[in-house]
Amino acid sequence: MQRAFKRAYTSVSFMAPIFAGKMSSQQPRLQTLAQLIPPLTYDLHKGDCGRVAALGGCDEYTGAPYFVASTALRLGADLAYIICEKDAAPVIKSYSPDIIVNPYLRSTANQPHTGIEEKIAPLLDKLHAVSVGSGLGNDPALHKTVRWAIQAVRERGLPMVLDADSLTILGDSPELIHGYRGAVLTPNAPEFNRLCKALGLDITDKSTEEAAQMLALKLGGVTVVRKGKVDVITNGERVFVCDENGGLRRCGGQGDILSGAVVTFLAWGEKYKSGAWKHKDEIKHEDVTMLAAYAACMLSRHASFLAYDDCGRSTQSSNILEQVDMAFDNKFDQLLQAVKPSKS
Template identity: 40%
Template sequence: MTLTKPTFDVIRRLIPPLSPDFHKGQAGRVCVIGGSDDYTGAPYFSAISALKLGADMAHVVCQPTAAIAIKNYSPGTLYILVFCKSRHDFKNPDLTSEEIIDNVSSLFKRAHVLTIGPGLSRDKMMLECTKGIILKAKEEHIPMVIDADGLFLIQNNPDIIKDYSEAILTPNVNEFKRLCETMRIEFEDDCKGELAQKLSQAFGGVTIVQKGKNDLISNGNSIFLVDHKSGLKRCGGQGDILTGLISTFVAWGVAYKKNIWQHDNSISPTDIPMLASFAGCTINRECSWAAFSKLGRSVQTSDMIPEIGPSFQRLFER
């Protein structure tokens, strides 16, 4: 088993230039599927992180009752859509899951990538709708980054994501163990890189981001190691920031494949999920360290948000 790292120069090739020739949305449109009565902060962290990194647009598709809270975290910066016929209809409890799935699917043209799971909850209706959204997104070959309760959905329905190489799963240690159990892989704490590779292979080449002291990323063939320095405070919500960061790089990868700007086409499309995951993990760790260095034990996940731009500049700006 060989652990490797891509060079930052390779990752820089995925980053679109700042150009007056671009129109709004070309440099990244991220759609977060999540947000519920109990969890409104997680989808906000994912969406605002995508915007702070450099995505042009971030949408949040959520339960109607979560929309106002999420919008109020940052008025004017997020476009909030809800699980109902109209984003202005907050009182219709009678929609079927099929209607909701169709409504959300109609938004796919606005997204380069779906970020599925932050704040989703384990509500039966939410999970049923999200399952249908994933299946529809696969039909249209839309990349997706899946975390949190999205992973709970995958744990109980592994076939909906199996063999879909455009998917990235970002489990923490407990989520990783449960996914291993689902795919009948014996968990061993001392061979994590090999396990990430085995789990990816079991899912048919889905990219696995195994979060931990060091992050391990595998597509079943290669294994990337991310051992960049990180803050020592493990406050909740850092994984939500990570999904936004990875999703932005995936969106940039879509723009790269479409040749939105002139480049040498030296990056294979099959390498983009791995590179996007490595870049997102590295920036997330840099942000964590920067915020922790200033605030120590009092640091909160919200303190990482202002560090995203400076961290990106330190690591990847030419």
């Protein structure tokens, strides 16, 4: 059955340099981003296109980790896990049979807490990237486990995206990710301001780009995605500005869809760095995190645009989720037909 008609979109010239734009504010071209996407062949095995996990989800916020994991699957990750609080698991399981739900987290009310780390550690060993914080809530026991998990992810050298309540943890304990180039933070405006205040940064009279760079440098070169009217992506040295058109609705859950896209591209980046596939052009390994973050911003914003085009004021994040695959096709389908993996 033929796919639905793809809506018009603006592409970037294939003949542009790897990074187009001014040195202070650049945009990677689509052809560069496409190098991170695994080519689909009959030689693939389950997991070759990425195994990711969303660490979060309490009894109050069950939709957030679902949006993370479901976005990853819709983009093409092979396996998506959710590691959530015990009481949240049955609800999340009811949303989709495609997501592997692990009820390993324990809130203060759900004693005992023994054995949690022993359950989570073997799962982390299987993964290529982890999303942390979506739907986590503020329970101290959950935060204690997530602190351990962030350290465990870092010890394994896995890339991770941190959003929502995990940013509160970082405000209290920035050493957890300081200097870790595999970390991506995705704060919205209030979260960004709170994090800067917690870290003692005075961003008064600073532009959004300057403030984002200050935060990235303060944390030792992690990648910061400051979400807003445009998304500013920076590791303190290089700045990308994603001004892809998005929808006009600001419904809850959009940040979780972004996290799902980021964790997917980070996982693909790990596979790319391992030599799992090669395209025509090579990407420097140190550029992968920034490129993954930009690609995720572009796709999530475009999916939002498509959903709003269909639903208008009634747009919900579930509508945006339904447009993720169309957004991917609009941006990358033609390129992936032209960019073939090496035969060697």
